[in-house]
Amino acid sequence: MTCTCSTPIRWVAPLLFFLALTLGACGGDDKDTPIADRKVRVVTTTSMLADLAREIGGERVEVEGLMGPGVDPHLYRPRESDVARLVEADMVLYNGLELEGKMGEALEQVEGLGIGAEPVANTVRSSRLLQPEEFEGAFDPHVWMDVSLWRDVAETVAEVLADADTAHAEIYAANLAAYDAELEALDEYVRARVQDVPEDQRVIVTAHDAFNYFGAAYGFEVRGLQGLSTATEAGTGDVQDLAAFVADNDIPAMFVETSVSDRSINAVLEAVRARGGTVEIGGSLFSDALGDPDTPEGTYEGMIRHNVETIVSALSGDTTGPVAARVPS
Ligand code: ZN
DSSP states (O other): OOOTTHHHHHHHHHHHHHHHHHHHHHHTTOTTSOGGGSOEEEEESSHHHHHHHHHHHGGGEEEEESSOTTOOTTTOOOOHHHHHHHHHOSEEEEOOTTSSTTOHHHHHHHHHTTOEEEEGGGGSOGGGOOOOGGGTTSOOOOGGGSHHHHHHHHHHHHHHHHHHSGGGHHHHHHHHHHHHHHHHHHHHHHHHHGGGSOGGGOEEEESSSOOHHHHHHHTOEEEESSOSSTTSOOOHHHHHHHHHHHHHTTOOEEEEETTSOSHHHHHHHHHHHHTTOOOEEEEEEOOSSOOOTTSGGGSHHHHHHHHHHHHHHHHHTOTTSSHHHHOOO
């Protein structure tokens, strides 16, 4: 009996060889291949943007985020290995609104090479941006904390990707529609869940002012210690002022953040107790970086859900939540 598969086998080997060559070229630094015939190489600054680029780009993109878990974007300086990643990118997505305070020069150089660098949060309507007093006229960059604003940023990311890779514009539009529906549901979940916190307990006290958009969108007063950027150290007067506020208002819990040292919030804790107050650390919030990639908090949606559950559990006296297990040592 003749084996009918002999012909395919003869052809498969050269085909694989050819594919290996082609794919090798696509995955490497050969930018001569038209963008429509390979994946779009996207480099982002924050992990929130890396997650968003993956959601909107899907199969069409290869995404690298420069800032990993626990990294503070206000203080981050690009490393040598980042330069190679930036140079090989088709586009760089960054937050803007002065979040990446130490990356200005690197981003300018990238643009000098003709690589598009897009400050995607800058496209949020200015009427929806916050200008807290302590930032002296500049906008608050932490827009991802309001899910409805993140929906605007998602739209911008889809536009930027479709402009660069016009042949696949329909894919980006479809991915945006699907992800936007998820974000809409997430926004509704937050609005409903925060109702479990009694109105007079809706106060978030943290180490830095990352939660102003969260507060404005979902009805919480927000008190941070270091002002908008973590680049400014809190002074003793600030610690005492915040401690007086926490003690006078019987705030049950304050929060630490995964990307900011807990030193200053612990100083407030001690100062409150010295005044006879009984505040606790209510858990750890993800403010300026996602969690580890293989945990639920490694996605934007997981980050928001973790923060909301932590805040609601700590401020509503609900001890069944995930808080106790997640307080960092
Ligand atoms: Zn921040």
